[in-house]
Amino acid sequence: MPDSLVVLLHGVGASGADLMPLGRIWARTLPDADFDAPDAPEPFDGGGPIRQWFSLEGVTPANRPARVAAARPAFDALVAGIVERHGFAGRLDRVAIVGFSQGATMALDAAMRGRWPVAAAVALSGRFASPEPLAPSPKTGFLIVHGAADPVVPATEGEHAATALRARGLAVRHHVLPGVGHEIAPEAMRLAGAFLAERLGAPMTA
Numbered sequence: 001m002p003d004s005l006v007v008l009l010h011g012v013g014a015s016g017a018d019l020m021p022l023g024r025i026w027a028r029t030l031p032d033a034d035f036d037a038p039d040a041p042e043p044f045d046g047g048g049p050i051r052q053w054f055s056l057e058g059v060t061p062a063n064r065p066a067r068v069a070a071a072r073p074a075f076d077a078l079v080a081g082i083v084e085r086h087g088f089a090g091r092l093d094r095v096a097i098v099g100f101s102q103g104a105t106m107a108l109d110a111a112m113r114g115r116w117p118v119a120a121a122v123a124l125s126g127r128f129a130s131p132e133p134l135a136p137s138p139k140t141g142f143l144i145v146h147g148a149a150d151p152v153v154p155a156t157e158g159e160h161a162a163t164a165l166r167a168r169g170l171a172v173r174h175h176v177l178p179g180v181g182h183e184i185a186p187e188a189m190r191l192a193g194a195f196l197a198e199r200l201g202a203p204m205t206a
Contacts, residue, residue, distance in 0.1 A: 003201040004030060004094045004119075005078060005153040008037035009103030011125075012052040013044050019100065025189060030107045031196040034086045038201030040103075041074040053106050065131040068109050075106055076115060093139065096120035096196055099152065100184055105129050108161055112136045122192050124185045125182050128161035136165065142172040143195045145188045 006026065008019040016037035022159040023035030028076055040051035053075065079097070080089075088095050095118045098108030104126020111121035112130050117137030123144045136142075146158035155176050162174040173195065175188055 001036040004033040005088045006096045009099035011101030026193045036082050064129045068129045096128045098122040127157040144174045150182045152182035
């Protein structure tokens with residue numbers, strides 16, 4: 001029986017299968033964890049079999065938070081189904097959510113709004129787009145990793161999220177990787193894997 005669950009959230013114009021290699025890598029240090037990488041609910045604006053969490057057509061800094069909010073019901077239903085299917089309903093202290101790019105935006109929103117008080121929330125190259133009020137659980141550990149040379153989502157977005165968390169007295173680990181673009185670089189994989197192993201290490205037994 002698995003002792004923890006890691007939910008992997010892909011970026012826009014991708015699919016869950018794109019992130020499953022991360023699960024195979026991190027399983028080396030979390031051998032008893034389940035990994036699940038769902039496809040986002042919405043078809044990609046550009047067509048094809050790929051998906052998105054919300055549309056980027058005509059998106060602006062002003063309307064992006066509303067799009068994130070509109071995506072919450074479908075997101076929550078999807079994650080709830082995964083959590084229940086793997087046997088972690090009522091055990092969110094053994095669950096982590098990891099997102100890349102648009103998936104990271106959704107992961108941050110889920111944890112920073114307090115809807116998903118999971119053990120860990122990891123944002124890789126994500127944009128912080130959650131409007132107030134924010135109510136993150138003090139039991140959730142946050143890791144934010146961003147490439148300094150990201151041409152798609154500026155590294156300042158990660159700084160924005162880290163600042164918002166620290167303003168609420170929460171600990172957050174924030175790394176900016178020199179020379180890295182919009183990608184999950186090997187160092188980002190290493191940092192995230194170590195963080196997940198720390199947050200989801202084998203639970204203590206009496």
